[in-house]
Amino acid sequence: MNLDFSKLGGLITAVIQDHATGRVLMVGFMNEEAFQKTVETGYATFFSRSRNKLWLKGETSGHRLVVREISTDCDKDALLIRVEALGPGVCHEGYESCFFRRLEDGNWVESEPRMYNPAEVYK
């Protein structure tokens, strides 16, 4: 499907947005295989840079991301994926969104409560 994976060494940026609320939940990276899996299965699948392998989001936690709509940008080097998020949050630290820290007067401030206890989900 003609995406440009060349700029980040085989990866493209994937922005995950909640389909219903419009909230940006996380940013991940996909290689071509992860993108194909995402399209074929309907569940967001990333390439984990730290583990160097495909990563089905929610494989451990059950908090999968059900794909509702996929868009790409003018340069075809980024994806915007609108999802229905299963579970109380996408962040491995227990928050609804990974973007739970806001810049206030030069400091990063946690701006919302945890939605679940990661220690119980990631046993």
Place this chain on the structure above:
Amino acid sequence: MNLDFSKLGGLITAVIQDHATGRVLMVGFMNEEAFQKTVETGYATFFSRSRNKLWLKGETSGHRLVVREISTDCDKDALLIRVEALGPGVCHEGYESCFFRRLEDGNWVESEPRMYNPAEVYK
């Protein structure tokens, strides 16, 4: 402000979202200097990988992005910047959002009309 610029060779991903509508407008990259400029000036400033230099968004077109809120994610390697977008669109191809192509049955389909004529703006 303690962001992790190490994973993409000195850059972090910056997702730009319309403050009022929640629409994701574009994805860019910032190095530390671009991030500092963004915070200090209140206008989104990126690092252009193709031109290898700082890039004040809207410098040519006038379509600047006025920063309303900056968040970072759990790993502090991505930014979510909510903006007020000056002008009819952020995309250099004339669209409101760079994400103007949607995946439909395996094909990327333009899903919205142009908002301005790029040839007139980028003379």
